[in-house]
Amino acid sequence: MNIAVCIKEVPDTEAHIKPAADQKSIDEAGIAFIINPYDEYAVEEALKIQEAKGGETTAICIGGERANETLRAALAMGINKPVRIKSDAKIDDSLSSAKMFAEVLKDMEYDLVLMGKETIDDGSTQLGPMLGELLNIPCITMVTSLEIGDGKVTAEREISGGKEVIEAPMPCIITAQKGLNEPRYPSLRGKMMAKKAVIDERDASAGEARVQVVSVQRPPSRGEAKVVGEGVDAVPELVRLLKEEAKVI
Amino acid sequence: MSENILVVTEQINGEFRKPSYETISEARRIADRSGGQVIALIMGSCIDKLSSIPAQYGADKVLTADDEKLSASNPDIAAAVVKTAAESNEAGIILMPATTQGRDLAPRVAAQMDAGLAEDCLSLQIEGGKFQANRPMYAGKVIATVDISSKIKMATLRPNVFEASEPDTSRSASVESLSVPDTSPKSTLKEFKAAGDAKMDLTEADIIVTGGRGMKEAGNFSRLEDLADLLGGVVGATRAAVDAEWRPHSDQVGQTGKTVSPNLYMMFGASGSIQHWAGMSGAKCIVAVNKDPEAPIMGKADYSIVGDLFEVLPALTAEIKKIRG
Secondary structure: OOOEEEEEEEEEOOOOEOOOOOOEOOOOOOEEEEHHHHHHHHHHHHHHHHHHHHHHHEEEEEEOOHHHHHHHHHHOOOOEEEEEOOOOOOOOOOOHHHHHHHHHOOOOOOOEEEEEEEEEOOOOOOHHHHHHHHHHOOHHHHHHHEEEEOEEEEEEEEEEOOOEEEEEEOEEEEEEEOOOOOOOOHHHHHHHHHOOOOEEEEOOOOOOOOOOEEEOOOOOOOOOOOEEOOHHHHHHHHHHHHHOOOOOO | OOOEEEEEEOOOOOOOOOHHHHHHHHHHHHHHHHHOOOEEEEEEEEOOOOOHHHHHHOOOEEEEEOHHHHHOHHHHHHHHHHHHHHEEEEEEEEEEEEEHHHHHHHHHHHHHHEEEEEEEEEEEEEOOOEEEEEEHHHHEEEEEEEEEEOOOEEEEEEOOOOOOOOOOOOOOEEEEEEEEOOOOOOOOOOOOEEEOOOOEEEEEEEEEEEHHHHHHHHHHHHHHHHHHHHHOEEEEEEEHHHOOOOOOHEEEEOOOOOOOOOOEEEEOOOOOOOOHHHHOOOOOOEEEEOOOOOOOHHHOOOOEOOOOHHHHHHHHHHHHHHHOO
């Protein structure tokens, strides 16, 4: 079983994000970059399947030199091969990214393509379903449980009001939701190996972007924060404010 | 330059979901400014009784794709239907609610039609052939304005943000039935497991009552359920409460959970971490009850009470019961 995992480098969830001076991007000064948290579930799932079924795991990331560190994080967890699709520019259009991943994947042999259900930087859920169309294979999104059968997968996915159980033939795409597994910590040996690994660098064409970020702003500021009081004595006043001032109850 | 707008509605068990009304209403507002027709697409089985409703929110035309194959989630067939509907009606703009279903379906359509897609939009500026959208990035830590330049332009609209118009029962629209393209689905739905309680999705709720680490144990969330029931709201949770397995992940609000925009967001025993704030700072009114006056949320919530939640929560529930009669 060969598994490809699409990963992305994103700012740490702890990071304070603010617009850069040009108001067109974010100020990256002092920001630590990590592997997209949902992609970690995808990496973990790839490793679990590999442990059970054998085969090879490949992580693919689009980015500049800095993205090598994100690939090394995946290698340290246990991924076999790192591929970086070279791109110094930030890509605003998920369809451009999907086309770049598709270009690299079409020359690879894979049974499964895994990735997180969303990238937490641009809040995009587009990659998996788009790749499914571009590669003409099934894509199951928001997966919380995955079983590998004979030439097919059975996946449970989270939707509003419950869970769906979906079956699809392989090769197919799975996007990982929290709950799929508990990502492992990298071992010391894994980290050492990751440091020495040679990254396979590829070119792929982003084409013309259909979506472009033209400006980035701070969210609208909220009104004044008001401490109503202490303990149960403050409750009647809070209820009055919610009813008469905020008019929300 | 006027463009027809196709709205892909969402219904469940023969009823529209609220974001469908919001999306049709927004499409109407755009068409009123820029011209073009608003076309509402309804997919599913036995949907006849729904076909008169989109007009009340501003649709000029209704397309129904009534087929057993569309009765359950089937994104491949749904994507083919949307594409056919858009092409046969010369729609230049396709809008959908940014629900779980919409966010799975829209990218499939976008890839097929080589369309730019802006997800989870907070506002749209569409005029003179120019299409711009404001959308959250970094889980709402910043708002980005994006420009879509492709021929077909797509957006998903965040639930609870766009206003649904008052239904105008005097409006009507032509209804056309759409044949479902003969596409074979790439995957098969084997089973649907309904959640124990059929509660409203957090992203659609007007009122959310959230508990954090300070709730101490799973059993204490029943007190939040009581308050939520009283207010017609739903219960949410912080990551700490979900990681402690007090609540399912579907209840989690924050950067690695759901992003919500209710009218009222009440927090009990939650400190308001930067990741949580990212998921709920779009709430119109935020209330926090925390025993620590230095907790980050206390400097940000519209209203806060410093105190033991196990004392304040029952008192608050009782007080609201009083005014609700």
